[in-house]
Every structure is written in structure tokens, then in C-alpha cells.
Amino acid sequence: MTSDRTRRGKGTEVHGIFQKIAGYYDRMNFVMTLGRHEKWCQEVAARVAPAGGGQLLDLATGTGVIALEVARRYPTATVTGVDFSEEMLRRAKAKAGAEAVRWQQANAASLPFENESFDGITEGYLLRNVENVDGVLREQHRVLKPGGCLVILETCPPSGPVKPVVKWGMRVIVPLLGQVVARDRSSYTYLESSTRAFESPQSIAGVLRGLGFKDIGWRKKFFGTNVILWATKAN
Structure with missing residues (x-):
């Protein structure tokens, strides 16, 4: 069993990496996606499709690409972008249209929101x-209203x-690009290894189903290295 100390160590390591890579x-x-990343974010925003605006949450918002697209697409919605990296949020807040999003630093494992928000x-x-x-998906299920949609953009093991x-x-290639484009091979060596070691869409779908999600589906992208998954919280 992983100790609390080990978990804190990994969390600190990941936080440090994202603080470091925020600028590039x-x-x-x-x-890395040959320009496809923005289009995937647009597809994520299109799939969340709230009825009549409402409250929308973008987790691991990073530099705010998905949150800003959601705010642009659904101007009557209230959009909250959450990330644990202060530097990522600083970059997001500096982008055009950032005033349309409520930016908040928080840990996805313990969200500071009421049930069904x-x-x-x-x-x-x-x-x-x-x-x-x-546990992280359970938190998302907790704060999502019945009938609400969850849309996930993730990497996928080939x-x-x-x-x-x-x-x-x-x-x-990924660590090499990290070295050439960002002069940071070590961070992108971690990101490459975390992609190869991550769960399959079928495995994530099983977790979602067990938590009470329905209408689960996914579509792989870019030679199967990325995936968009979607699910609806049962009423």
C-alpha cells in the first residue's frame, strides 16, 4: 500500500513539473499533437453541452484552453477553471477573454464545492x-448534478x-521535443512515461460505470495516443 508520505511526494513532484512547464x-x-490539441479542446467544449447555460467546471484547466472555449461557446454559463498550479493559472488569467472565467486554485482530489454544484x-x-x-472521479461525480455531462481529454496508451x-x-520523440522546444527533457520524459503507463479508455469507462455514470463513450485521437471520453451522471 502506498503511504501518505509517498502520495505527498508524488503530488509535490507533479506540481513542480507543471509549475516549471507552464511557460511553454x-x-x-x-x-506534440501537430496542431490538433486546440481542436480536441473545442470538441470537449462542444460535448459538455449544458442546457440553458448553468454552472460549468473545468478541472486541470492549465492555461485555460478548454475553460476559455467553454466560456466562448456558452456565454450565459458560469465557468469555473480549477488547477493546482499557481503558475498555470497565472498564464490562464493573462489570456484574452479570461475575465469570463472564475479561476480557482484547488486540488482535484478534494474539491471545495458543494454536492451537485x-x-x-x-x-x-x-x-x-x-x-x-x-477518488478523483468520485469527487467529480459528487459535485456534478444528476443528468450532467462529464467530458475528459486524456492521453491513451498505444x-x-x-x-x-x-x-x-x-x-x-516526446523527450526530444521537450529538449528542443522547451529545453526541458526531464519534464517531458515524465509526461511521456505517464502516458504509456496510464489506463485504457475501457478501464476508465469501468470506473465511471461503477460510480453511477451512464451513456459512456469515447473516441481515440492521433494514432490512439489521446482520447476524449464522455459520460452522464444518472438521475
Whole structure:
């Protein structure tokens, strides 16, 4: 069993990495996905689709790409963007349109919101960086209203016939891009390894089902290395 001390150590390590990469996070996402990242964020925002505005929560908001798209797409909604990295939030707040979002620093494992506070939840690249995926998803289920939609953008371990090639490419190219574009090989070595070690969409779907979500689906992107999952909280 993992000790509390170990969990705190990992959390501190991940926090430090995201503090460090905030300045070139958007640029690296663009390069690593050949420009597709923004389009995926737009798809996440489109899928959350709240009825008549409402309260929307974007977790692991980072530099705010999804939160800002949600606010643009649903101007009558109240959008809250949450991240545990102060530096990421500072970058998000400096972007055009940032005044349309309520930015808040918080830990996704213990959200500072009442039960059933939100009509929809989005998140980008959160789950692979947490110690307890089940617990984090349980928190999202708690703060989501019945009938509300959860939409997740995540990395996905490669599978199928292209797995050896994609796995090699991720292991070699992602850290190399980190070195060339951001001059930070070590952070992107961690991010590459966390992608390969992460759960499959089928596994995440099983957790969501066990928590009481329904209408679960997903669509893989970019040679199966990224995935958008969606689910609805049962009434």
C-alpha cells in the first residue's frame, strides 16, 4: 500500500513539473499533437453541452484552453477553471477573454464545492497525473448534478498493430521535443512515461460505470495516443 508520505511526494513532484512547464505548455501541446490539441479542446467544449447555460467546471484547466472555449461557446454559463498550479493559472488569467472565467486554485482530489454544484464538467490531462483515479472521479461525480455531462481529454496508451512504432516514437520523440522546444527533457520524459503507463479508455469507462455514470463513450485521437471520453451522471 502506498503511504501518505509517498502520495505527498508524488503530488509535490507533479506540481513542480507543471509549475516549471507552464511557460511553454501551449507551445509543446501544439507541437506534440501537430496542431490538433486546440481542436480536441473545442470538441470537449462542444460535448459538455449544458442546457440553458448553468454552472460549468473545468478541472486541470492549465492555461485555460478548454475553460476559455467553454466560456466562448456558452456565454450565459458560469465557468469555473480549477488547477493546482499557481503558475498555470497565472498564464490562464493573462489570456484574452479570461475575465469570463472564475479561476480557482484547488486540488482535484478534494474539491471545495458543494454536492451537485455543476451542470457539466470538463477536464484535460488530469487523471494520468493523480494518485487515485477512482477518488478523483468520485469527487467529480459528487459535485456534478444528476443528468450532467462529464467530458475528459486524456492521453491513451498505444494499442493495436501500430503499438510498437507509436511506443518507440513516444519514448524517443516526446523527450526530444521537450529538449528542443522547451529545453526541458526531464519534464517531458515524465509526461511521456505517464502516458504509456496510464489506463485504457475501457478501464476508465469501468470506473465511471461503477460510480453511477451512464451513456459512456469515447473516441481515440492521433494514432490512439489521446482520447476524449464522455459520460452522464444518472438521475
